[in-house]
Amino acid sequence: MTRLSLRARLTMIYGSLFLVAGLVLLGVTYVLVDQRTVQPFGIALRDVKPVLPAIDGKLTGDQAEQLRLIVNKAQDDARDQTLDSLLTQGGIALGLVSVVAIGFGWLVAGRALQPLHQITGTARRIAGADVAGRGLHERISLSGPGDEVRELADTFDEMLERLDRSFDGQRRFVANASHELRTPLALNRSLIELAVSRPGASEDVRRLGESLLAVNERHERLIDGLLTLADSENELTARSRVDLADVVDHVLDQTVAETAGPAVTRELASATVVGDPVLLERLTTNLVENAVRHNVGAGGWIGVSTELRDGRATLVVSNTGPVVPSYDVETIFEPFRRLNGERAAGGRGFGLGLSIVRAVARAHGGTVTARPREGGGLVVTVGLPPA
Numbered sequence: 460m461t462r463l464s465l466r467a468r469l470t471m472i473y474g475s476l477f478l479v480a481g482l483v484l485l486g487v488t489y490v491l492v493d494q495r496t497v498q499p500f501g502i503a504l505r506d507v508k509p510v511l512p513a514i515d516g517k518l519t520g521d522q523a524e525q526l527r528l529i530v531n532k533a534q535d536d537a538r539d540q541t542l543d544s545l546l547t548q549g550g551i552a553l554g555l556v557s558v559v560a561i562g563f564g565w566l567v568a569g570r571a572l573q574p575l576h577q578i579t580g581t582a583r584r585i586a587g588a589d590v591a592g593r594g595l596h597e598r599i600s601l602s603g604p605g606d607e608v609r610e611l612a613d614t615f616d617e618m619l620e621r622l623d624r625s626f627d628g629q630r631r632f633v634a635n636a637s638h639e640l641r642t643p644l645a646l647n648r649s650l651i652e653l654a655v656s657r658p659g660a661s662e663d664v665r666r667l668g669e670s671l672l673a674v675n676e677r678h679e680r681l682i683d684g685l686l687t688l689a690d691s692e693n694e695l696t697a698r699s700r701v702d703l704a705d706v707v708d709h710v711l712d713q714t715v716a717e718t719a720g721p722a723v724t725r726e727l728a729s730a731t732v733v734g735d736p737v738l739l740e741r742l743t744t745n746l747v748e749n750a751v752r753h754n755v756g757a758g759g760w761i762g763v764s765t766e767l768r769d770g771r772a773t774l775v776v777s778n779t780g781p782v783v784p785s786y787d788v789e790t791i792f793e794p795f796r797r798l799n800g801e802r803a804a805g806g807r808g809f810g811l812g813l814s815i816v817r818a819v820a821r822a823h824g825g826t827v828t829a830r831p832r833e834g835g836g837l838v839v840t841v842g843l844p845p846a
Contacts, residue, residue, distance in 0.1 A: 473564030481553040574608045595623035703730040703765045710743045721759035730772035731846040734823040742819040745812040750778035771842040780836035
């Protein structure tokens with residue numbers, strides 16, 4: 460059952476109160492008029508003349524009684540007509556005025572609720588932001604008297620202020636931490652490579668150095684992922700026309716050609732968008748690498764397609780692989796999470812790939828959805844606004 464809006468309910472309350480007040484006023488008027496008309500009315504000569512004798516003189520007893528009855532009847536008829544007219548015309552007038560009052564009540568309720576609509580509009584724009592935390596710079600800044608609605612708007616603005624500072628501080632921390640951690644990792648890599656490449660280095664030192672370099676590389680990939688994730692959640696600064704088909708073609712040539720992995724099928728139609736080419740390339744690379752990494756050992760394949768579909772530039776990456784429960788699909792888009800809610804440990808990645816994909820898509824005003832493929836694997840669809 461559809462509930463009435465607050466404006467409609469307020470209008471009904473206004474109209475009901477006015478109608479009740481009008482009915483009470485009409486009832487009180489009816490009682491007062493009824494009491495007033497009990498007193499005798501003036502009688503016209505035409506009402507008395509038929510019973511007057513043809514000659515002058517005093518009336519007989521019967522004639523006087525008949526005259527009294529006529530006077531009483533005329534008085535009763537006049538009172539009944541007056542009361543009926545009061546009820547009929549008063550009821551019609553009350554109905555018309557009630558309709559006008561309901562119309563004015565609708566306008567007054569709309570004006571009274573206008574500040575709430577302003578608050579709702581601001582909250583809806585913030586909630587509809589493509590990235591969490593974006594749009595928190597907006598404020599209601601409601602003007603007017605310092606009533607309860609103004610107090611609500613000021614409290615909402617204060618909450619937005621604190622949330623905005625919190626999200627900005629979090630993004631700055633991730634970005635700064637990622638940048639600061641890159642320096643010691645680069646220094647470690649240089650020292651290890653120097654120690655391994657020395658002429659007198661033993662075989663044990665070389666094997667240890669290779670292991671340390673592998674660990675250092677995983678840490679560098681983690682830091683790069685965190686930095687990309689932080690950058691993709693900020694406003695885009697570089698925008699240009701990019702054809703997703705060209706990006707996918709380049710990424711597949713660079714990524715799949717380097718591995719003897721699953722077979723790749725391409726169905727690349729032109730799908731031009733406006734965005735950051737570097738981030739869009741990273742989005743595509745993460746999708747392709749994820750499809751290669753989580754695939755079957757033999758007989759696996761990857762399908763990549765781009766097209767304009769339903770007014771959106773669409774990139775679809777499907778692959779064979781393990782069976783993915785439908786209730787577990789959203790888990791893979793959370794940072795450092797894998798299927799079944801397990802935290803990533805770094806052996807097969809850090810669980811940042813699809814998180815970066817969703818963040819980049821949202822930064823471009825797009826969406827990312829995934830669904831399990833029958834027989835195992837995933838079908839990931841990215842939809843972006845076309846150029």
